[in-house]
Amino acid sequence: MSAPKTDSQQQILALLKQLNREISAQELYVELRRRSQSLGLATIYRALKALKLEGTIQTRTLSNGESFYSLAEAEQHYLTCLNCGKSILLENCPICQESAASREQEHFKIYYHILDFFGLCPSCQHQIHVES
Amino acid sequence: MSAPKTDSQQQILALLKQLNREISAQELYVELRRRSQSLGLATIYRALKALKLEGTIQTRTLSNGESFYSLAEAEQHYLTCLNCGKSILLENCPICQESAASREQEHFKIYYHILDFFGLCPSCQHQIHVES
DNA sequence: AATCATTTTGATAACGATTATCATTATTTT
DNA sequence: AAAATAATGATAATCGTTATCAAAATGATT
Known part of the structure; x- marks a missing residue:
């Protein structure tokens, strides 16, 4: 459930906690950039994958193939x-x-x-x- | 829940009933072709969409964006x-x-x-x- | 400190399922 | 039978995601 986290993972996790709603990877990209914490898209997808495999975040995929991410708490x-x-x-x-x-x-x-x-x-x- | 169905829709519906498991659109394409009931991919997607909007079939989309279809019964x-x-x-x-x-x-x-x-x-x- | 090994990153190409396009064919209506 | 409408299918376009790979950052070892 817990593992050493990269800076990217921590940034994303912090944002997810603050937003407290589900958000897509693409939206994360824009939102982080808006906060002067730019991350490359590839990095975002990688971090999300790692957090997902830890059980830290959860994913919901719409029928159009777009996935949304949120904390695995609620x-x-x-x-x-x-x-x-x-x-x-x-x-x-x-x-x-x-x-x-x-x-x-x-x-x-x-x-x-x-x-x-x-x-x-x-x-x-x-x-x-x-x-x- | 019921509406006039095209031949394509009926073919797909019949196959879904027979298979009694979820199946992807791409698999449907191959399976229909194997049974000499070839349909174009576009037609398959169109029929699935129509059946879905009627509530006749249900969809489950995996995190890789691939969707699986099955009868909305079970x-x-x-x-x-x-x-x-x-x-x-x-x-x-x-x-x-x-x-x-x-x-x-x-x-x-x-x-x-x-x-x-x-x-x-x-x-x-x-x-x-x-x-x- | 300096070198080497390992990990992380990001720009971009590649991928793949789905959707849009559009001309052709079937079906229905008049 | 002619005209209008609906359905079909080959293919191009879309778009979120993943793979690639070189560069940058980090950590370990001497």
């Missing part, structure tokens, strides 16, 4: 529109009450939901240990 | 490895028992899970009605 429940792709963050939504979500957003027409557990499979846990 | 619960990207389908997993998932796959190291509701937001519901 649970996330979204209502996502299949057409425009926009997501509404559901506040205080106890996991597993899909009916609650329906009620909460009366006019949102829910087709289905997906619950996805993320982590490391046995062989990849081993592989990562060997690599480092 | 609930899906996965264990996905952050490193290799492979997903393990969890059978008979009552939604919202993340601890159950941990137990079920002892050696899978779970970092987090994401629950995502998919459907149409109010404005897109309206927009689609106007279009057609």
